[in-house]
Amino acid sequence: MRKLLRLLRPRTIGAQLIVGVALVHLLLMTIFVLDTVHRQRSFLLERSRERVLFQAAALAASSLRSMIMNDLEGLAETVAAFSREPGVRYAMVTDKTGRVLAHTDRTKSGLYITDAASVQALQGLAQKRLLALGGNVVSAMAPVSVGARHLGWAWIAWDRNADEAHVDRVTKSGLLYMGWAVLVGTVFAISLAGTITRPLRLLLRGARRLSRDQLDTPVPVTTRNEVGIVTRAFNEAMEKLARQRAELQRSRDQLEQRVQERTRELAMSNVALAREITERVQAQDALRRAHNELEERVRERTAELAQTNQALAREISERVRAEEALQGANAALQRSNEDLKQFAYAVSHDLQEPLRMVSNFTGLLQKRYSERLDEPGREFMQYAIEGATRMQAMIRDLLAYSRTMNVDEHQITRVDCNEALDKALLNLETAIEENRAHIDAGPLPVVRAAEVAMVQLLQNLVGNAIKYRSEEPPHIRIFCSKVAGEWRFGVQDNGIGIAAEYQARIFGLFKRLHTNKYPGTGIGLAICSRIVQRYGGRMWVESQDGRGSTFFFTLPPERVMAEPRAEPGPLIAASRVSEGGNAAGL
Amino acid sequence: MPIIRGRHRGGAIRAVAAAGALALCGCGAQATGEHVPEYSRTPRNGGGQIEYVFGVPPVHNPVHLFEIYQPLMEIINAGVTGFQVKIETAPDHASYQQKLISGHLQFAILDPHLVIGAERRGYKPFARVAERIGGLIVVRKDSPIHRATELKHRVISFATPDDFASTMLPKLLLKNLGLNVEREAQATYVGSPESAAMNVYLGLAAAGGMSVAAWQALARSQPDMASALQVRWRSETYVGPAVLAQDAVPQADRRAVGAVLETLHTTESGRAALSRLEVPRFEAATPGSYDGVWEFLGVYRAAFGPAPGVRP
Numbered sequence: 001m002r003k004l005l006r007l008l009r010p011r012t013i014g015a016q017l018i019v020g021v022a023l024v025h026l027l028l029m030t031i032f033v034l035d036t037v038h039r040q041r042s043f044l045l046e047r048s049r050e051r052v053l054f055q056a057a058a059l060a061a062s063s064l065r066s067m068i069m070n071d072l073e074g075l076a077e078t079v080a081a082f083s084r085e086p087g088v089r090y091a092m093v094t095d096k097t098g099r100v101l102a103h104t105d106r107t108k109s110g111l112y113i114t115d116a117a118s119v120q121a122l123q124g125l126a127q128k129r130l131l132a133l134g135g136n137v138v139s140a141m142a143p144v145s146v147g148a149r150h151l152g153w154a155w156i157a158w159d160r161n162a163d164e165a166h167v168d169r170v171t172k173s174g175l176l177y178m179g180w181a182v183l184v185g186t187v188f189a190i191s192l193a194g195t196i197t198r199p200l201r202l203l204l205r206g207a208r209r210l211s212r213d214q215l216d217t218p219v220p221v222t223t224r225n226e227v228g229i230v231t232r233a234f235n236e237a238m239e240k241l242a243r244q245r246a247e248l249q250r251s252r253d254q255l256e257q258r259v260q261e262r263t264r265e266l267a268m269s270n271v272a273l274a275r276e277i278t279e280r281v282q283a284q285d286a287l288r289r290a291h292n293e294l295e296e297r298v299r300e301r302t303a304e305l306a307q308t309n310q311a312l313a314r315e316i317s318e319r320v321r322a323e324e325a326l327q328g329a330n331a332a333l334q335r336s337n338e339d340l341k342q343f344a345y346a347v348s349h350d351l352q353e354p355l356r357m358v359s360n361f362t363g364l365l366q367k368r369y370s371e372r373l374d375e376p377g378r379e380f381m382q383y384a385i386e387g388a389t390r391m392q393a394m395i396r397d398l399l400a401y402s403r404t405m406n407v408d409e410h411q412i413t414r415v416d417c418n419e420a421l422d423k424a425l426l427n428l429e430t431a432i433e434e435n436r437a438h439i440d441a442g443p444l445p446v447v448r449a450a451e452v453a454m455v456q457l458l459q460n461l462v463g464n465a466i467k468y469r470s471e472e473p474p475h476i477r478i479f480c481s482k483v484a485g486e487w488r489f490g491v492q493d494n495g496i497g498i499a500a501e502y503q504a505r506i507f508g509l510f511k512r513l514h515t516n517k518y519p520g521t522g523i524g525l526a527i528c529s530r531i532v533q534r535y536g537g538r539m540w541v542e543s544q545d546g547r548g549s550t551f552f553f554t555l556p557p558e559r560v561m562a563e564p565r566a567e568p569g570p571l572i573a574a575s576r577v578s579e580g581g582n583a584a585g586l
Numbered sequence: 587m588p589i590i591r592g593r594h595r596g597g598a599i600r601a602v603a604a605a606g607a608l609a610l611c612g613c614g615a616q617a618t619g620e621h622v623p624e625y626s627r628t629p630r631n632g633g634g635q636i637e638y639v640f641g642v643p644p645v646h647n648p649v650h651l652f653e654i655y656q657p658l659m660e661i662i663n664a665g666v667t668g669f670q671v672k673i674e675t676a677p678d679h680a681s682y683q684q685k686l687i688s689g690h691l692q693f694a695i696l697d698p699h700l701v702i703g704a705e706r707r708g709y710k711p712f713a714r715v716a717e718r719i720g721g722l723i724v725v726r727k728d729s730p731i732h733r734a735t736e737l738k739h740r741v742i743s744f745a746t747p748d749d750f751a752s753t754m755l756p757k758l759l760l761k762n763l764g765l766n767v768e769r770e771a772q773a774t775y776v777g778s779p780e781s782a783a784m785n786v787y788l789g790l791a792a793a794g795g796m797s798v799a800a801w802q803a804l805a806r807s808q809p810d811m812a813s814a815l816q817v818r819w820r821s822e823t824y825v826g827p828a829v830l831a832q833d834a835v836p837q838a839d840r841r842a843v844g845a846v847l848e849t850l851h852t853t854e855s856g857r858a859a860l861s862r863l864e865v866p867r868f869e870a871a872t873p874g875s876y877d878g879v880w881e882f883l884g885v886y887r888a889a890f891g892p893a894p895g896v897r898p
Contacts, residue, residue: 068648070639070674070690097629108625115624131621139621146652157621 013200014193021189022182029181033174040170044163048138049130052158055082055091056142057128060154063093063144067101067151075102076109082156089137089157093144096152098122126150136160199227206234215242345402352395359388390521394510397523401509404453404530414561415451417444417458417489421478424459431466437474443564444480445487447555453531458491460524461551465493467518470546480564486537487560492550498543507539528553535559636669638835641691643682643827644675645749646778651675654862658850661859665846669839679748692832693843697750699883699893701828701876708833712840713847714871715826720798721755723819724786731792734763734819740792741772743785748894749797750824752779754886756795759821761889768890780804787811793818803864824879828871844870 010016059082066074075093082091083104092103098113113119121131121141128142139157143150199222206219218235221228362384370378421441425432432439439462447454458478465476477492498506498513505511507529512522532539532553543549640662642655652673659673671693676682683700685691687707696704698719701711725731731740737760744753753775757767767773774791776782779800785791796804798820805812829847831840850856851867860867886893 065648068652068673069644069676071677099629100625111625111627112629113623114626114630115622117621118623119630137621146649146656149652149656151652155623 012197014190014197017193017196018186018189021192022186025182025185026178029174029178033171033178036174037167037171041167044160044167045133045138048158048160048163049133049140052138052140052156053128053130053142055085055088055158056140056154056156058082059091059093059156060128060142060144063102063154064146064151067093067095067144068146072101072109076106078102079104087159087162089139089159091154091156094122094153094155096122096150098153101152122153131157136164195223196225196227199223199231203227203231203234206231206238210238210241215239215245341402345399349399352392352399355388355391355395359385359392362388394521394523397521397527398509400456401523401527401530404456404527404534411450411452412448413451414446415449415454416446417454417480418565420444420451420454421458421462423455424462427455427459428463428466431463435466435469435474437466437469437476440475440477442477442479444478444489445560445564446562447487447535447559448561449535449555449559453534457528457531457553460528461491464524464551465491465495465549467520468493468495468549470494470496470548482557482563483554486554486556488552488554490550490552492548494548497545497547498541498549499545500543503541503543506541525551638669638671638692638839639674639690640671641682641685641694642673642675643695643697644678648675648677657855657859657862661850661853661855662843662846666839666842671843679746689832689834692835694830695827696830697748697827698825698876698879699750699754700748701830701873701879702883704830705873709830710833711828711830711871711873711875712844713829713868714875715828715865716867716869717799717826717865718823719751719755719826720823721751721753721759721821722796722798722801722817723756723759723793724783724796724801724815725793725818726786726789727814727816729792729818731818734760734765737765737793738770739772741774741785741790742767743774743776743782743791743794745777745779745782745795745800746775749779751797752782752800753795754893755797755821755824758882758886758889759819763819766889780808783811783815787814798823799864824882825875826865828876829868 010019059078062078062082063075065071066078079091079093079102082088088104090104092108093101094113095101098119100108100111100113103109113122117131121129126143126145126148128140131139131141136159137157138160139155141153141155144152144154202219202222206217209215209217215238218238219231221231221235223231362381366378366381366385370381373381418441421444425439431437462476462478466474472494475494478490479492480487480489482488502513506513507525509526510522511526512518512520528551529539532555536556536559537554539551539553541549541551640655640659642651644651646654652675655673659671663670674685674691676685686694686696686704686709689708694704694709705711723734731737742760744756747753757773760767760771765771774785776785779796782791782794783796783801783804786794801812801817829844831843847868848870850860883893
């Protein structure tokens with residue numbers, strides 16, 4: 001039997017659940033149905049008992065008046081009224097002896113009840129009682145009495161077929177519900193089993209994958225119940241295991257890599273060490289050789305140095321002597337220059353007075369006695385006057401040139417070249433207007449120099465540009481830029497230009513290219529060159545004959561105190577002068 | 587023999603239900619079976635002794651009558667041999683007289699004015715209530731009526747038309763006082779003397795007719811109502827109700843019953859029974875005891891026509 005039960009026992013959780021739920025439903029519903037039927041039956045029996053007793057008592061009470069009056073018809077009507085109740089099998093009223101006074105079956109009126117049970121009941125106490133209960137008919141009798149005085153009995157019997165039919169319906173309904181409950185429970189159990197066992201099956205698959213070391217696929221969590229919690233815990237454990245395995249693998253890889261690297265490093269170290277040892281050996285050899293060579297070279301060098309020292313000592317001695325000779329020559333030169341300056345100044349200054357007398361008196365001769373002279377005499381007189389005048393100009397310029405050589409250091413100050421150009425242009429205002437000159441001046445720096453020298457420099461250059469004009473109105477451009485570490489000034493014109501062979505001569509004293517066409521002494525550019533040289537710069541000209549000239553001069557950067565501003569001051573003045581020219585002639 | 591048949595229907599359903607019920611309750615249900623009486627023309631214990639029907643007039647409801655007369659019946663049954671008496675009444679006086687006329691009653695209690703008619707139907711009085719009876723008129727104590735003529739066109743309540751003491755005597759009383767109730771007032775019959783008094787008490791009637799015995803009973807049973815009323819006029823008294831026996835009843839049985847009645851006041855149980863009947867005692871009577879009633883009926887007939895309930 002146990003073997004049979006063991007064989008019938010479901011092996012899967014789902015089957016166990018289904019069978020268990022079905023059996024529990026069957027058991028519970030069976031108990032429920034049996035209990036319900038029992039309670040229903042008991043209730044109906046009790047109700048039948050109470051109802052039949054009540055009806056018997058009611059029939060007795062209703063029969064009392066008629067019985068006292070011996071109103072048999074009234075009794076018959078009363079009994080008939082009770083018999084109209086559905087389910088009444090019979091009703092009757094008897095006197096104390098059992099004689100039927102009224103009966104639902106009128107043919108029984110007047111007869112006597114003679115069965116033993118009834119006779120026994122008639123002889124009992126005058127109180128209502130149940131005659132039978134439990135079959136299809138329930139019957140009772142109740143005394144017809146007034147107080148303790150007993151007149152007779154009321155009898156009534158009820159058919160219980162309706163109750164039994166009701167119990168049958170309840171039983172059928174119960175069995176039907178029981179069937180439905182088992183069916184619904186089984187269906188529910190099947191569904192529940194599927195819901196419960198599916199995550200279990202998934203978990204089982206996951207466990208099998210785990211046994212095959214397949215840790216990369218987690219078990220799907222399809223429920224939140226305990227199985228879901230176990231599944232999540234399983235997944236976490238599997239994930240942790242995978243993580244640990246990965247970490248272990250990584251550690252192993254790292255370890256292997258480190259071992260390889262270390263091995264490589266060791267090999268390289270060995271190679272390097274071997275190389276180093278070799279190199280060291282070689283170096284030691286080379287060092288030894290170098291040491292030997294060095295010692296040889298030191299010996300040779302020492303010998304060379306000794307010779308060189310001797311030559312150097314001789315050279316130093318010679319240089320000392322040359323320097324002492326140079327210093328002597330310089331001193332002589334300075335004295336000579338000083339004497340020359342004094343001489344030039346003295347000559348130019350002292351020559352002015354007698355020259356002025358010559359000029360004045362030749363002029364007076366021309367004024368008073370020219371008419372007395374013939375034509376050649378007047379011509380000669382004119383030559384004399386012009387020669388004196390030119391001589392005066394040359395002495396004046398030579399005096400100016402000498403002044404440039406005697407500029408005192410205390411005159412050196414901060415000079416804005418833009419302002420210096422303004423002053424120079426102001427001095428040249430008449431010439432600019434007469435020649436309708438157009439002047440463009442770019443921004444110029446602030447330099448450290450004597451203002452009068454800078455005004456003189458710029459005035460001479462601009463004046464030359466106006467003087468040596470071409471047929472075109474002069475167009476003069478003054479600019480400055482830093483080139484190769486020094487500040488380069490330029491004065492460009494559109495004048496007659498200078499032939500290349502004369503460009504080096506023009507900076508000498510009294511050097512003139514156009515002695516007859518253009519007035520002058522030929523000392524202006526010499527003054528300019530002298531000023532520039534004094535401030536550490538140099539001066540030159542770039543020109544082509546008939547195509548204008550550009551005079552350049554440079555100043556060393558230490559002379560420049562402020563670089564040119566974006567908005568030049570002189571440009572305003574020049575423009576003003578130029579516009580004035582235009583307004584006058586154009 | 588009674589038929590006690592067990593009925594065990596087949597069928598799985600009932601079997602299951604019964605089995606379940608038995609299993610659940612752990613005990614047997616009440617014995618199944620049904621009581622089927624058997625009938626016969628003769629009693630199981632053979633024929634009984636002679637039973638005389640003792641008629642009681644329906645002056646109260648039947649149950650009350652049973653309550654007050656059944657002790658008397660029991661005393662009579664205890665005091666006689668060879669027969670038994672059984673109380674019986676009727677829904678109303680007409681039915682009661684019908685039972686009398688039909689000979690259904692072997693013994694009967696009747697009002698005085700009906701005795702002469704019963705004699706014609708084969709009954710003879712052999713005992714009577716020793717106390718004389720009379721009628722009266724009650725009004726409310728606050729009633730302004732002091733003369734019978736003041737009741738003209740007013741409502742006057744009575745028990746029933748054939749009640750000798752409560753209706754006929756008061757009506758003749760008022761007639762003698764100058765008021766013909768049938769013509770000059772509105773006579774209403776309300777079933778019992780107590781109801782007639784209740785109508786006066788509630789103001790539904792200006793006056794009401796009652797017997798002296800009923801008034802005394804009302805004073806005892808409902809003193810509050812009785813105290814609100816007062817007796818305005820009383821009639822003459824007449825001999826009390828009679829106990830009659832059918833001529834077919836053997837003389838010995840008649841005497842036996844008479845003897846019990848005449849000696850009731852001598853025993854405790856008898857006095858208790860008399861007390862319930864509100865009768866002091868019974869005494870022997872003869873048809874001549876009610877000759878005076880002849881005169882009353884003549885006056886009444888002259889005033890109101892033939893007396894009700896009296897059938898020639």
